[in-house]
Amino acid sequence: MAPVKRKAPRGEVAAQAVSVNDLPWLVRHDAGRCVLCGACTAACTFGAIEAKLPPAGASAAEREARKEAGEDGRPVIVQKAEAAHACTGCGMCEKVCPAGAIRPVRNPDNRWAVLSRTHGEPARRGGRGGRSVVEAPPRERTLDAVVIGRISQMTDPALDSERHTFELRSPLGRLLRPGELPLRVEDGRLVLAGETPPVRWIYPVIFSDMSIGALSTRAWEALALAVAWLNEECHLPVRMSSGEGGVPTRLLESERLRYFILQIASGHFGWNRIIESLPRMKADPAAVLIKVGQGAKPGDGGLLPAAKVAPHIQAIRGVPGATLHSPPNHQGLYSIEEAVQKMHLSMNAAFGFRVPVAVKCAASATSVAVYNNLLRDPYHICGGFFLDGMLGGTGAAYSVSLEHTGHPVVSVVRDCYRAAAGPGLQGRIPLWAGGGIGMNGDAAADAFKLVCLGADGVVLGRLLLQLLGCVGNEHGRCNACNTGYCPVGICTQDPRLVRRLDVDRGAQAIVDYMRAFDAELRKLLAPVGNSALPVGRADALVATRRDVADRLGIAYAC
Amino acid sequence: MCRIGSIKCREAVPPSLALRLMLPQQEGHDNSGFALVMQDLEGAFSHYKETPLLSLATTPEGLRLVADHMAALGFVQLAQWVPEVDNRAGLNMAAMPRYVFSNYDWPEVYRYRGQKDREELLLDTRLALRRLLEEHDAGYVYSFWPDVLTLKEIGDPADIAAYFRLWDDDGRLVARNIVAQCRQNTNYGIVRYAAHPFFLQGHTLCANGENTLFTRNREFQQSLHRGYTGFESDSQCLLYTLHYVHRELGWPLTYYKHVLTPLPAAEAASREDGEVLGLIRESLAQLEINGPNAIIGLLPDGKMLACCDAKKLRPLVIGGDGDMVAMASEVCALNAILPARDKEKDIYPGERELVVVDNGLELQRWLQ
Ligand code: SF4
Ligand code: SF4
Numbered sequence: 001m002a003p004v005k006r007k008a009p010r011g012e013v014a015a016q017a018v019s020v021n022d023l024p025w026l027v028r029h030d031a032g033r034c035v036l037c038g039a040c041t042a043a044c045t046f047g048a049i050e051a052k053l054p055p056a057g058a059s060a061a062e063r064e065a066r067k068e069a070g071e072d073g074r075p076v077i078v079q080k081a082e083a084a085h086a087c088t089g090c091g092m093c094e095k096v097c098p099a100g101a102i103r104p105v106r107n108p109d110n111r112w113a114v115l116s117r118t119h120g121e122p123a124r125r126g127g128r129g130g131r132s133v134v135e136a137p138p139r140e141r142t143l144d145a146v147v148i149g150r151i152s153q154m155t156d157p158a159l160d161s162e163r164h165t166f167e168l169r170s171p172l173g174r175l176l177r178p179g180e181l182p183l184r185v186e187d188g189r190l191v192l193a194g195e196t197p198p199v200r201w202i203y204p205v206i207f208s209d210m211s212i213g214a215l216s217t218r219a220w221e222a223l224a225l226a227v228a229w230l231n232e233e234c235h236l237p238v239r240m241s242s243g244e245g246g247v248p249t250r251l252l253e254s255e256r257l258r259y260f261i262l263q264i265a266s267g268h269f270g271w272n273r274i275i276e277s278l279p280r281m282k283a284d285p286a287a288v289l290i291k292v293g294q295g296a297k298p299g300d301g302g303l304l305p306a307a308k309v310a311p312h313i314q315a316i317r318g319v320p321g322a323t324l325h326s327p328p329n330h331q332g333l334y335s336i337e338e339a340v341q342k343m344h345l346s347m348n349a350a351f352g353f354r355v356p357v358a359v360k361c362a363a364s365a366t367s368v369a370v371y372n373n374l375l376r377d378p379y380h381i382c383g384g385f386f387l388d389g390m391l392g393g394t395g396a397a398y399s400v401s402l403e404h405t406g407h408p409v410v411s412v413v414r415d416c417y418r419a420a421a422g423p424g425l426q427g428r429i430p431l432w433a434g435g436g437i438g439m440n441g442d443a444a445a446d447a448f449k450l451v452c453l454g455a456d457g458v459v460l461g462r463l464l465l466q467l468l469g470c471v472g473n474e475h476g477r478c479n480a481c482n483t484g485y486c487p488v489g490i491c492t493q494d495p496r497l498v499r500r501l502d503v504d505r506g507a508q509a510i511v512d513y514m515r516a517f518d519a520e521l522r523k524l525l526a527p528v529g530n531s532a533l534p535v536g537r538a539d540a541l542v543a544t545r546r547d548v549a550d551r552l553g554i555a556y557a558c
Numbered sequence: 559m560c561r562i563g564s565i566k567c568r569e570a571v572p573p574s575l576a577l578r579l580m581l582p583q584q585e586g587h588d589n590s591g592f593a594l595v596m597q598d599l600e601g602a603f604s605h606y607k608e609t610p611l612l613s614l615a616t617t618p619e620g621l622r623l624v625a626d627h628m629a630a631l632g633f634v635q636l637a638q639w640v641p642e643v644d645n646r647a648g649l650n651m652a653a654m655p656r657y658v659f660s661n662y663d664w665p666e667v668y669r670y671r672g673q674k675d676r677e678e679l680l681l682d683t684r685l686a687l688r689r690l691l692e693e694h695d696a697g698y699v700y701s702f703w704p705d706v707l708t709l710k711e712i713g714d715p716a717d718i719a720a721y722f723r724l725w726d727d728d729g730r731l732v733a734r735n736i737v738a739q740c741r742q743n744t745n746y747g748i749v750r751y752a753a754h755p756f757f758l759q760g761h762t763l764c765a766n767g768e769n770t771l772f773t774r775n776r777e778f779q780q781s782l783h784r785g786y787t788g789f790e791s792d793s794q795c796l797l798y799t800l801h802y803v804h805r806e807l808g809w810p811l812t813y814y815k816h817v818l819t820p821l822p823a824a825e826a827a828s829r830e831d832g833e834v835l836g837l838i839r840e841s842l843a844q845l846e847i848n849g850p851n852a853i854i855g856l857l858p859d860g861k862m863l864a865c866c867d868a869k870k871l872r873p874l875v876i877g878g879d880g881d882m883v884a885m886a887s888e889v890c891a892l893n894a895i896l897p898a899r900d901k902e903k904d905i906y907p908g909e910r911e912l913v914v915v916d917n918g919l920e921l922q923r924w925l926q
């Protein structure tokens with residue numbers, strides 16, 4: 001039903017009318033400082049503010065006062081009292097204002113929860129899951145209650161983080177048990193007598209699967225640029241997952257494809273191009289990642305609102321310009337056995353069994369069961385289990401999914417590791433954890449703790465966007481990635497907005513962060529005396545909360 | 559920190575020699591215990607080299623439990639040696655009521671079984687006895703293997719030696735191989751099973767250091783083989799890895815070092831055998847050690863080995879005079895029992911080295 005627009009006669013209260021105080025952010029404008037440049041209204045992508053002449057004024061005395069001050073006929077910036085143009089708190093107006101005359105402030109009295117569900121449409125947004133749009137600062141995260149408490153001192157000297165040689169590499173691919181290795185003793189040496197599944201040893205960080213489409217081509221390019229630089233200039237073999245949105249043909253046919261993980265999700269977007277490029281590929285991709293679910297909206301397929309399906313997106317994905325909603329599951333896959341046989345086998349075969357094929361699922365109470373099944377598959381064809389926790393970010397989702405579905409990733413990683421360790425299968429299918437890693441900026445600490453709990457590596461997503469300049473946060477700032485109006489050009493296809501993003505500087509910020517990450521990871525390895533990643537070394541951790549300690553099976557300390 | 563030592567000799571030597579090796583190093587250990595494994599025995603055991611020897615420290619009840627259990631399995635006791643202990647007051651040690659070393663004949667059904675079956679029987683029997691004694695809190699069983707004797711006790715090593723009259727050198731307790739250690743494991747609880755050397759199916763090992771990847775090693779090993787149990791000490795993992803690589807996988811000994819402390823990936827990859835090394839590392843990452851360790855091992859065939867961790871944070875020295883080779887944490891230990899050896903020829907194994915001494919006392923140095 002179309003919304004009823006009702007204009008109340010002057011002076012009458014209309015209960016249904018929206019006022020700015022109903023919106024999550026209030027725009028504070030200081031008319032006295034305003035220089036009338038109009039930059040703020042031009043910068044605001046959400047149309048939340050406009051320049052208006054102030055109402056004539058109630059009294060003759062006030063009119064007189066304005067005249068005297070020379071302000072008569074001078075426009076002021078006012079916030080629109082419309083839900084469709086609600087201020088998102090992005091702060092672009094503040095950023096561009098030369099006079100410091102305008103800024104958004106959080107509005108604790110807002111009625112956004114009820115206003116955002118008009119037109120019979122569920123509310124949508126982007127950003128991180130598991131958090132209300134207008135919620136106060138987040139609760140303490142599990143990882144914040146875990147510290148690296150086993151410090152090497154007398155019995156086992158700590159290492160020198162600056163001078164010692166560390167090996168920070170993690171596997172992606174199926175690792176055989178010792179008895180399964182095709183080795184033969186010949187003249188006192190072991191020689192290889194058969195084939196083994198492909199395994200890549202890469203940096204323990206993968207850039208998350210954010211598609212071209214969800215991201216602007218420039219933002220995607222900035223990530224790709226950073227990945228190439230990290231590999232070629234910084235000796236950090238970071239890999240990046242394409243997301244379900246295709247890959248530019250030039251990249252598909254370049255040597256640098258080896259830094260990329262091709263994702264296939266339920267919509268199969270972009271796979272025409274990938275398949276067509278196969279005969280011309282000069283390098284194998286790092287891996288293929290089958291996306292079954294994602295942490296921010298588990299059980300729901302990908303969502304690309306029509307506003308973001310620009311012509312170049314239509315071309316790369318091979319789709320018409322409409323809202324693209326991937327099915328919630330892969331059509332035709334109804335059991336894990338089928339998943340293993342059909343998806344994994346066909347993907348393995350497509351790349352001549354030279355490329356590891358991994359699977360990504362939303363973290364869930366069922367993750368252990370899935371992992372157990374994968375571990376016991378007799379074909380050794382699953383090369384990685386990616387667990388995506390509910391604090392993961394997304395370009396667009398229904399708010400109800402973002403805020404009320406999903407599972408934290410930490411205990412799931414621990415459970416999967418322990419389930420595998422029971423029968424001695426730990427390390428056979430690498431565990432990669434994502435979803436809220438580096439939420440507080442300390443991605444290295446999060447990564448190290450997850451590694452000790454059993455992860456082989458971590459997946460970063462939202463943090464990378466923040467490094468590119470995304471202003472969204474977990475306290476309801478911006479998170480408008482679904483609208484096509486991303487104020488910094490990351491999550492939009494509007495060429496005018498995309499221009500706001502400086503690709504080189506964005507890539508530089510990511511490279512710099514990763515170099516710092518690498519140094520910080522060494523700073524954490526050194527005190528526990530390990531020069532390689534201590535996967536599963538939970539005894540290096542202590543928890544400052546009893547419940548966390550009990551749940552994760554680590555020592556409690558207070 | 560603890561100190562370790564071992565002796566390999568052409569002629570069988572008494573435990574007092576091992577004590578003389580260990581005591582000069584006592585500033586580096588805390589005198590909290592003494593333990594040794596002797597292999598290739600002469601003296602009291604010279605006639606029973608082919609039959610399994612059980613090393614026990616028990617209560618009288620434990621002794622009965624063991625006797626019943628062994629009888630039920632069909633083991634027939636051939637000989638028994640009970641050390642005449644010196645019960646004088648004032649000795650600083652926690653003695654068990656009974657120390658018994660018994661040789662058994664194989665059960666009838668095993669008389670014609672192959673070596674492998676017999677070895678599994680010996681392990682199963684030791685594990686069962688261990689469970690039995692634990693259930694009744696009735697003592698300890700350290701080894702059950704032909705020609706191998708284990709003695710462990712808590713206390714001052716010199717007093718323990720006095721108690722067992724090890725200084726007397728009466729010729730009854732002598733062996734060609736001795737691996738010894740003088741400290742209970744103090745990182746964890748002080749229990750007899752936590753004292754090095756550890757033994758499993760002919761494989762003996764003692765280590766100095768800390769296994770920082772203990773949890774990871776243990777979680778992998780406990781499902782790998784039924785004999786990988788206890789884990790009272792983090793160094794038991796090093797024995798189990800030796801046993802796994804050498805006996806279960808049947809890989810050449812040199813791969814033990816590759817499994818424990820793999821070469822840096824880039825270096826391994828550039829080698830001719832890079833692919834094999836890469837696969838081993840991928841497959842057995844859970845058995846890597848990443849802390850400081852010096853290791854002495856003894857194999858079923860009498861080969862003695864030594865190696866260190868990749869960072870080489872724990873000392874180890876090997877020296878010999880042609881009739882005897884000794885290994886120890888500190889060179890003062892070698893000086894005590896091998897004063898006339900050519901010290902120039904002492905070997906301080908490097909972080910990539912594995913040293914193997916065979917029964918002819920030939921030394922092989924192998925670089926990873
Ligand atoms: S904060 Fe952002 S959305 Fe709000 S008025 Fe400023 S530019 Fe517009
Ligand atoms: S700045 Fe762009 S990417 Fe960041 S939350 Fe806003 S819309 Fe999303």
